[in-house]
Amino acid sequence: MLSKKQAKLFFLGGTAIFFLIFVGMTVDTLVNHVPRQTHAENITQQVRMGRHLWDANNCMGCHTIMGEGAYYAPELTKVYERRGADYIKAVFNFPGGWRPHGRHMVEYNFTEEEKDALVAFFKWVDEADLNGFPPKPSLSLDR
């Protein structure tokens, strides 16, 4: 039967090996793939500002982006393609808060520059290669 010492060795050895593999894959991912798949060269000052606004306002507290966030409000990965810049810019400062189908969005007070920055961020997200997410509906009824 397995002894306690062997069990300990299994734990320490296994952990070390898999951690090293993981670090190696991380480096490969971040150096060789992510910049290309996400078009890192397109991360302009404007996109950066958009993402900063995205974070500082906890937009992820209602929406998902790249499938991460909360489930109260729509997935925004493809919102740039779906709605276009003008529609997106109209929802932020809506008096009393944007209220589609009875759900409340927070009323913001963004400047024109900030709205453009958020749109630029969405455009950047829209263009990233996400391995096929979000999936194309196979039984599409709406569109």
Next chain:
Amino acid sequence: MKYKSQKIAYYFFALSMLLLSLQIIYGFIMAFAHMGYDGLHQWIPFNAATATHKNLLVVWIISGFMGAAYFIIPDESDHELWSVPLALIQFYSLAIVGVVAIIGFHVGWFEGRKFLEIPRPLDYLVALNVIVFLINILVTLYKGKKHSTTAWVLTSGLIFAALLYLPGMVWFDNHTVDSFFRWWVVHLWVEGVWELIMGGILSYLLIKLTGVDREVIEKWLYVIVGLTFLSGILGTGHHYYYIGTPKYWLLVGGIFSAMEPLAFLGMTLFAIQMYRKGNKKHPNKLALHWTLSTAIVSFLGAGLLGLAHTLPGVNLYTHGTLVTAMHGHLAFWGAYASLVLAIISYSMPLMTGRKILDNAMGHFAFWLSNIGMIGMVAAFAAAGVAQVYMERIMGVDFMKAQLELAPHFFVLILAATVFATGITLYIINFLKFGVPVDEAIGQGEEFAALQTN
């Protein structure tokens, strides 16, 4: 209780109870908002409620872990805690940082990264707080006469949890890279180092409650945490399918994360086996209930419901839907919430000297909270599956699909009421124990005699 200083655990447990009750209130706020009743929106918009719900969860669990460590480490290393005043300072600073963070969420001060919403300046305070905590634990271990495997597994879990918090504190321009490292915190916590903490606390409880030989328990502890890292580290890949990372993660993440349930199954079999081998003489039946339920429900929530959406072909459709919320609830409840409730149930009679071990209210609390949670998970599951079919398969607009889901949130609220009743009873029971007293020293030591089969 063997040492006076173990009493410090009580503060952390009491804080846990307070934050848990607040967390539940915010859960209700969100459930009502999902049904269309968002009257609090002006004061508590959904994104403030969600940040509060998730961070209260994380903080009360961590507070519970800290209390557990303060209770277990002196006992396991046969030494008083190094510094009680330092532990008290650490306690109050933790509570203050927590309160500031929660108030901050309500005035829009957050960082907007799921589970790591606490703003950067407060992150540094959290890190400092945890360092103080770890120093206290490590010096105690160092001075102690004994160095048990259980104590070391628990402590290394806590150390690595602290280290893994750091990658989450770096700003990256690329959202994908930011997400990548956010998972180093969130995933490698709950499916990695927190399992060390879980394994450590479960072992301690099993040693105490079943009387099975320590060597046997600790051997299996190594096997289980070995399995955890074998699968869980590369299993991080199940979060790297669809966020702008390369395709090989679909293969690697799929294979290794599908093996993660093995570690949880290991915990289940381990606990049940030790219980069956044990002498069943320990009078604290409630602690035993919670210990076994942790081992079993964690497998259901993390293992089975995790497996349900971890393969890339499934996850493509369920990624970022209410299916994720279904799994998140039962996994956190089974593995970590129940674990904290188990160690509290075990330690309260020993710290306070009151032998209300096996009372009816405690049993009601146990069953109502577990049944309520399973009902909630069923409601999330129904809503999630319906959402996936409508939105992802039929292409129905997000908001139109959400309107159809409202009835499921009504069921969620019903089940959550049962759950909240259970938790209320648990907290009343907790309060009935009163505060720890020095006279309780030596309490429970008579059971030490039970600990050789």
